[in-house]
Amino acid sequence: MKVQPSKTSAGTVASEEKSQLATYKKMPIVAERGEGVWLYSDDGQKYLDLYGGHAVAGTGHSHPHVVAAIVEQADKLLFYSNLVHSEVRARAAEKLVSIAPQPLTKVFFCNSGTEANENAMRMARLASGRENVITFSGGFHGRTADAISATFLGKYRELGKPNVPGHLQAEFGDIESVRKVADETVAAIMLEPIQSMAGVRTARPEFFSELRKVCDSLGIALIYDEVQTGVGRTGEWFFAGSEAGGGIVPDVISLAKALGSGIPVGACLVSEKIAAHIKENDLGTTFGGGMIAMAAVNATLEAIENDSMLENVKEVEAHLRNRIGEIAQVTQVRGLGFLLGLEFAGQTAPIHKGLLERNVITGTSSDPNVLRLLPPLCLRASDIDLFVDELKAVIANLGSQREA
Ligand SMILES: Cc1ncc(COP(=O)(O)O)c(C=O)c1O
CATH class of the missing domain: 3.40.640.10 (Type I PLP-dependent aspartate aminotransferase-like (Major domain))
Structure with missing residues (x-):
C-alpha cells in the first residue's frame, strides 16, 4: 500500500523513506502513542489495534x-x-x-x-x-x-x-x-x-x-x-x-x-x-x-x-466467534484465543485496506483468504462489536463498488 501521509506526518514518512532500508510494507500511520487496544497517530487519528504490533502488545499498549x-x-x-x-x-x-x-x-x-x-x-x-x-x-x-x-x-x-x-x-x-x-x-x-x-x-x-x-x-x-x-x-x-x-x-x-x-x-x-x-x-x-x-x-x-487477561481472552473470543457468525462472507474462524484467522471466500487484501481506512488495524497472512487478528489480551467485547460493525461496513462498501 502506498503511504498517504497527512500534513503532520509527511516529514516523518519522507525521512524514513530516505534513510531506512525499504524492507517493510508500511501502513500509512505515523504512530505516536498507545493506550490499551488503541494506537494514536501523530495527526490525531485513533486506531483500534487488532494486530498488536505483530502480537507484541499482549498487555496492551504502554500498560x-x-x-x-x-x-x-x-x-x-x-x-x-x-x-x-x-x-x-x-x-x-x-x-x-x-x-x-x-x-x-x-x-x-x-x-x-x-x-x-x-x-x-x-x-x-x-x-x-x-x-x-x-x-x-x-x-x-x-x-x-x-x-x-x-x-x-x-x-x-x-x-x-x-x-x-x-x-x-x-x-x-x-x-x-x-x-x-x-x-x-x-x-x-x-x-x-x-x-x-x-x-x-x-x-x-x-x-x-x-x-x-x-x-x-x-x-x-x-x-x-x-x-x-x-x-x-x-x-x-x-x-x-x-x-x-x-x-x-x-x-x-x-x-x-x-x-x-x-x-x-x-x-x-x-x-x-x-x-x-x-x-x-x-x-x-x-x-x-x-x-x-x-x-x-x-x-x-x-x-x-x-487484570485477569487469560479469562478475558476466553470470554472475548467466544463473543467474537458469536458475532462473526453474522457475517456470511467469513467461511471459518481459525485458531484459538486471540490468535485468530478469519477465512473469507475470496481475497482479504481489500478488506484489510478498507478496515484500515476505517481506523481498524488487522493483519494479513501468507494465505490470501485469511485475515489475522492478534489483539492485546485486554480487548473487550465492546471492541469486538465495533470491529464487527466496521467489517460489515467495509464488506457492504466493497459490494456496492462491485455492482457500480
Ligand atoms: C512463530 C514465530 N517464531 C519466530 C519468530 C521470530 O521472532 P523474532 O522476529 O523476534 O526473531 C516469529 C516472528 O514473527 C514468529 O512468529
Whole structure:
C-alpha cells in the first residue's frame, strides 16, 4: 500500500523513506502513542489495534504497570550482563518457571524469537549429539541462519541460502509424514503449535500426542515455538499442556514477542532432561537477561494476572466467534484465543485496506483468504462489536463498488 501521509506526518514518512532500508510494507500511520487496544497517530487519528504490533502488545499498549516497572528499573540499573546475579532476573526466571507446565523447570533468556529458536535447536543437538531437525511446511521460525533454514514457509528459506544443513521437512498435522523422516539421526522436532503466518493453521490434539510418542520412542526433543502462542495469547499461559494440544508438554518452549510487552526479550523454557546436558559457556548472549528486559517480563506477567487477561481472552473470543457468525462472507474462524484467522471466500487484501481506512488495524497472512487478528489480551467485547460493525461496513462498501 502506498503511504498517504497527512500534513503532520509527511516529514516523518519522507525521512524514513530516505534513510531506512525499504524492507517493510508500511501502513500509512505515523504512530505516536498507545493506550490499551488503541494506537494514536501523530495527526490525531485513533486506531483500534487488532494486530498488536505483530502480537507484541499482549498487555496492551504502554500498560501503566509495565511502564512504571521499566522506569523504576531504569533509574536503578539499565543493564549488567549475566556475569552478575540480579534480583529482578531471579524473579523473572522463577515466575516463568512457576507458570510453565511440568517438567519445564529451567529458563534461558535471550533477545528475540529467532534467537530463542536457535538456542532451542542447539540445546537439542547438544543433548543428543545428533544434528538433524524436523520442522513443518507452513511453519515460520525466524530469520537468522538456523531458524530460517527451519522455515518451510513461502520464500523465506530461499532468502537464507546457503541453508544450514540437517533440516528435514514434514507436513503439519500429518503424523505419517513425520514418521517417514524421524529416525535416530534427529535431535529435535520443532513446530509452531498454531501456524500463525501460514494463515492460522491448527492441528488436532491427537497430532500433538502422536508427535510426543514419536519423540519419546526415538529419543528426539520436542520443541514448541510459542513465540506467538505463548504468554497468554491462547487464553492459557502456553499452548503446551493445553486441552487444544492434547495436554502434551514439549521438552523446550521458545518465547518472545508478548513476553516483554514491547521490550525485546526472548526465552527458552527447558526440561531438566535437556538442561542436564547444557554446560557453562554452551549458550550465551550479551543482552539476554538484562535488567530492563527482566523488569518488563515481571511486570508483563503480573499485569496479565492482575487484570485477569487469560479469562478475558476466553470470554472475548467466544463473543467474537458469536458475532462473526453474522457475517456470511467469513467461511471459518481459525485458531484459538486471540490468535485468530478469519477465512473469507475470496481475497482479504481489500478488506484489510478498507478496515484500515476505517481506523481498524488487522493483519494479513501468507494465505490470501485469511485475515489475522492478534489483539492485546485486554480487548473487550465492546471492541469486538465495533470491529464487527466496521467489517460489515467495509464488506457492504466493497459490494456496492462491485455492482457500480
Ligand atoms: C512463530 C514465530 N517464531 C519466530 C519468530 C521470530 O521472532 P523474532 O522476529 O523476534 O526473531 C516469529 C516472528 O514473527 C514468529 O512468529
